[in-house]
Structures are given as C-alpha cells and as structure tokens.
Amino acid sequence: MHPSRSSMARCPELRSLLALGNSSGRCLSRRCFSAAVASPSVRVSAAFPSAGAPFFYPNRLLERAVCLDNVIARGTLKARQSTSATTTTLPRPESEPANEAKDDAELLPHRRRQARKRADATQAFPADASSILSSQAAAQPSNSLRRSFAAYLALSKPRLSMLVVLTAMASYAVYPVPEMLSPLATETPSLSPLTLLFLTTGTALCSASANTFNMVYERSTDAIMTRTRTRPLVRKLIPTRSAVVFGILAGAIGVGSLYFGVNPTVSALGLANIVLYAGVYTPMKRVSVLNTWIGAIVGGIPPLMGWAAAAGETATADGSWRELLLAADGSSIGGWLMASLLFAWQFPHFMALSWLIRDDYKAAGLKMLAWTNPARNARVALRYSLSFIPICLALCAAGITDWSFAATSLPINLWLSREAVRFWKYEGHKGSARGLFWASVWHLPGVMILALLHKNGMWTRAWRSVFGHEDGEWEDEELEEMASMAAAKVSGEVVVDMKTQR
Secondary structure (H helix, E strand, C coil), X not given: CCCCHHHHHHCHHHHHHHHHHHHHHCCCHHHHHHHHHHCHHHHHHHHXXXXXXXXXXXXXXXXXXHHHHHHHHHHHHHHHHHHHHHHCCCCCCCCCCCCHHHHHHHCCHHHHHHHHHHHHHHXXXXXXXXXXXXXXXXXXXXXXXXXHHHHHHHHCCHHHHHHXXXXXXXXXXXXXXXXCCCHHHHCCCCCCHHHHHHHHHHHHHHHHHXXXXXXXXXXXXXHHCCXXXXXXXXXXXXXXXXXXXXXXXXXXXXXXXXXXXCCHHHHHHHHHHHHHHHHHHHHHCCCCCCHHHHHHHHHHHHHHHHHHHHHHHCCCCCCCHHHHHCCCCCCXXXXXXXXXHHHHHHHHHHHHHHHHCHHHHHHHCCCCHHHHCHHHHHHHHHHHHHCHHHHHHHHHHCCCECCHHHHHCHHHHHHHHHHHHHHHHHCCCCCHHHHHHHHHHHHHHHHHHHHHHCECCHHHHHHHHHHCCHHHCCCHHHHHHHHHHHHHHHHHHHHHHHHHHC
C-alpha cells in the first residue's frame, strides 16, 4: 500500500522525507540490510506500527535512524569486547574450566554423562590415610596430645598396617586345626586367643616400623608427589630424629612380642619384613622397576606369619622353622598358598594404582612400569589376575578349604580378570585403571572371607557340636588323628628325656 499523490501533495513533509530516503537509502542499503537481519525486532516494529499511527512508511523511510543506531551499537559492543578481553585475567587450566556448571547444563544428558566419566578417569587419586591424619594433626594446637597421636599414627600408614594384620589373621584362622577337644580328655592343643593377640600386636608394630622408615627415607620424593606431599615429615609435624626413634621402638617391641608371645619363626619373619620393605624395596624404587616384585614378597610374608603362628600351636616336634614352614608331610603347603595369594594380589592392585598417579612417580624419579612401560604394566597386572583361579583350586586340593570354595570364588576371580583384561586392552585409559583398582580392593577381602567360610571340615564340626555324635562314638579318621598325635608326642618326650639323661 503506497500513499496517493494527493496525500503527498498535501504533505510537504512527506515529500521531503521521500527525497531524503531515496538519496541516502542507496548508500546505507547494505548496512541497513545487515542491521535488519541482526535485529529482526526492528523490522517487526516497522511492519506493524502502533494502532495510533495513521499509516506506515514504506521502503524503510523512517528506519534509517534505527539502522544507524544499530551500526553504532555494534561498533561500540566490539570495542567493549576488545577492551574487556585485554583486561581479563589469564584463562584457567583445562582441569578447571570456567563456567563448568553452565556448560554442563547446556549439554545433553548423555553428553553430561560422558563428560563426568572423562572427568572421573582423569581425576587425581584421593589422599591416603597418612595425609588425612597429618591434616588433622596440623589443625590441633601445638604440643597437644591429639596432635602428637595423629602425627605418629600417620607415620604407621594405618590402612596398610591394618591390611597386613588382617591377612596374617586370616591365614592364622584358616589353618586346619585338629578337632577342638577338651585338654582334660586328649591334651590336644588348640589355637590360643593370647597367641592371636600377640600375633596381631607384633605384626602391626612391625608394619608401623617399616612404614616409618619408608617415610624417613622418602621425605624428598613425598614432597614432590601430590598424593604424599602432606605427610607428617614433609609438613614437619614430627622431627626426623623422633620419627627414627619411633620406628626403632616399634620394630623392637613388635619383634619382641612375636618372639616371646608366638614363636621365633614368626619373629624372624617380622624382622625380615621390616628389612625388606625399608632396606631393599624403598631404595630400589629409584633404581629399577623390579622394586614392585620385592614389594610383592613383602606383602606375601604376613600370611606366612599367621600360618607359622598357628602351626607352632600344634607342633609335635621341636617347632623349628623347618617344621612350621617346610614340613616333610606337606602340611605347610597351605601357608605358601596363602602367601602366593597375597603375592599375586599386589600386582593388579598396585599396577592400577600406580597408573593413576604415574605422573607423580615420574616427577619424583621413582621407577615404575606405569610410566616406563605402560604396556608391560598392563600385561603384568593381567597375568597375575588370572593366577587366582589356579591358586584357589590348589587351596581346595591341599585340603585347606573344601571344593565348594572353587565354585564360590570363581565369580569374584572372573570379575577381577575381566577388569584386568580391560586394563590390558586400554592400557589404563577409559576408566579401566580405576575399574581394576576397585575390583582389587573388593577382591581380596572377598576371597579371604570365602576361604574362611569354606574351611575344610568347619561346618561338619559345627554341626556335630550342635547336634552331637551318634552313640557318642568317634569316627575312624578322628581316632587315627588322635592316635598319631599322641604317638608323636610320646616319642618326642622320650627323645627329650634321653638327651637330658646324657
């Protein structure tokens, strides 16, 4: 709709506006078009004037001022953006993106899930118990008892020491003790709670001593690694001399408790564990990747300690280390199988853990397969993860557990093997390292509990203790076992008497 000629004649202002629009519209047509595209609201307001207007103006006659305002506004906005960009601070690192919450809100749900998985896969491993206790000690008043207790407890690495004690207790409990009979009837020895108390206390103190010497030696490397930089010696919560004295006292009391409360064999194993961990494994971490195998040997010694403690309670000869650990009748094979279980477990657990903090190990100069040879690191973890199935079968064949243990332990062993296969396939990426680490964390207590539940003859003895024996008669196997033990004990007493008479 265009205004008529008569209306144009009656409105000289309109004619002047038309002339001005025709002269300047051509030079600003491109700018006006771009501004109109960038600001569609202007076009809409021009096409649909208010109800009070008598008519609207075609050909953008009155949009020229708006068009110029848009051009000026765009230039001003660009100038402000350029100045603000020069005055802003440095961008955040990739690990801490700005507006992370806003970006997550704009993503689709499946994209948010994928982003969270990637963030979890690259997230640093949480601080260990020693670092947590050190932070708690630092928050306490100086020279307070709580501060000192938390700091010295942090030196012992309480989580690791607890794991060492539990593995020794499990091996002690799974030992095949003869029938629990009253001493008045048969004088058959049984496992003593007092022996178990000395075993747990001495093992915990030996572990605390080894861990303390480890921290004393690795003060410089602990200060570099993110996960250990808040340990007590790094934060100087305890003087180094005091830490050394604490390690010596803990080791001496622990070895003494095992010697006088258990037997000399267990005491020697506890001392060997301190020497291997603090004197061989710790300095070897700077030299060769074989330190992991030395650490695995250290992890396999506590089950041998528990086994030797139980075997010493039922020893019929001199109770030497040969009888307890290398018995001629093969009865000590169970202890070595339990030790092999812990030896093999160290590799999937530590290989996954070291991969998660491989950059810290590299920065500290500690030789670990996780950063020197990631492919071999994954192969080693897979190899030892697959060894749990034959080890569990060997425990059944040796008579330590019944054969149902092979069936109940198979699912958890397959779970660990599956995570190890993923770890080997992706070499730690795509969350496979975390999957294997947590699988190993749950695998060890699961296998230990199942071994205790399937201890050979345990449920039969429990049934008989509840319902009793028919006609009060012993079975042939029990009578033979009692007769052999009595004969061995009598022969041992005769030999001792002959030696004393000489």
